[in-house]
Amino acid sequence: MNRYITTLKGASVVARDTMAFVLKRPEGFLFIPGQHIDVELINPEKTDAEGAIRTFSIASAAIEPDLMVATRMRDTAFKNVIRTLPPGAEIMIDGPYGDMILQSNTERPAVFLAGGIGIAPFRSIAVEAARKKLPHTIFLFYSNRAPEDAPFLNEMRELERENPRYRIICTMTGSNNGKTSWQGETGYITKEMILRYCSDIPSPVYYLAGPPEMVSAMHTMLLYTMGVSEDDIRIEEFSGY
Ligand SMILES: Cc1cc2nc3c(=O)[nH]c(=O)nc-3n(C[C@H](O)[C@H](O)[C@H](O)COP(=O)(O)OP(=O)(O)OC[C@H]3O[C@@H](n4cnc5c(N)ncnc54)[C@H](O)[C@@H]3O)c2cc1C
Numbered sequence: 380m381n382r383y384i385t386t387l388k389g390a391s392v393v394a395r396d397t398m399a400f401v402l403k404r405p406e407g408f409l410f411i412p413g414q415h416i417d418v419e420l421i422n423p424e425k426t427d428a429e430g431a432i433r434t435f436s437i438a439s440a441a442i443e444p445d446l447m448v449a450t451r452m453r454d455t456a457f458k459n460v461i462r463t464l465p466p467g468a469e470i471m472i473d474g475p476y477g478d479m480i481l482q483s484n485t486e487r488p489a490v491f492l493a494g495g496i497g498i499a500p501f502r503s504i505a506v507e508a509a510r511k512k513l514p515h516t517i518f519l520f521y522s523n524r525a526p527e528d529a530p531f532l533n534e535m536r537e538l539e540r541e542n543p544r545y546r547i548i549c550t551m552t553g554s555n556n557g558k559t560s561w562q563g564e565t566g567y568i569t570k571e572m573i574l575r576y577c578s579d580i581p582s583p584v585y586y587l588a589g590p591p592e593m594v595s596a597m598h599t600m601l602l603y604t605m606g607v608s609e610d611d612i613r614i615e616e617f618s619g620y
Pocket of ligand 1: 435
């Protein structure tokens with residue numbers, strides 16, 4: 380059993396309609412950045428057909444003191460309840476699970492392809508890599524409709540200053556890219572975009588996380604347009620979006 384009762388420490392808005400929830404890290408709770416947990420509301424005042432449990436990637440690094448998850452706030456019973464919980468409220472967590480963790484081979488670069496809230500496991504890995512000065516070379520391609528939809532955008536960019544082996548490429552796919560003027564890449568992540576930044580790196584390992592539609596499109600592109608081997612692709616699909 381990997382179940383723990385913990386408490387909510389706080390919540391904040393991290394992008395449009397997107398919140399992060401900070402949980403007290405239970406004593407003895409160990410995880411590897413990139414893993415996820417099941418979050419269960421205890422005696423929620425309402426539930427729906429999907430029940431009181433949702434799976435979330437751990438967005439905090441293992442080196443950070445607390446646990447954090449981040450989610451798009453839709454009009455579902457689970458999210459309506461969790462958004463109104465006061466600090467100190469008890470929450471059950473189960474985990475950690477999952478194997479989308481940074482490869483041990485430090486010779487090969489890691490290329491992360493994140494769609495929207497799919498940034499969560501990559502924040503955990505990238506913060507851990509920066510704080511622990513891991514030797515891996517990391518490229519993060521981060522796709523959102525508009526800057527205001529991109530959780531942790533500034534923080535993920537700031538990490539470039541902390542870690543010279545980490546590079547972030549953000550792209551906005553919305554027609555007008557939102558209210559904020561945008562100077563960076565636009566449109567979906569494509570083979571051409573990846574090669575513009577990664578043409579001269581030796582055989583990378585690719586990591587995909589985000590809504591199923593995005594992950595499926597990226598997976599197909601890697602396999603059939605770029606000829607990447609299935610063995611070199613690691614996936615965390617956020618089923619439920
Ligand atoms: C390994 C893994 C990791 C995950 N990590 C994360 C994470 O870090 N962050 C995160 O946010 N999610 C993550 N998810 C998905 C998460 O578990 C939920 O499924 C998701 O947040 C949706 O929950 P919900 O309460 O909004 O919708 P649910 O009530 O779970 O929705 C169930 C169904 O209804 C549909 N639906 C409900 N509301 C709407 C709506 N307003 N518009 C359109 N369709 C709707 C959904 O498409 C879905 O098919 C992860 C899933 C997995 C499997």
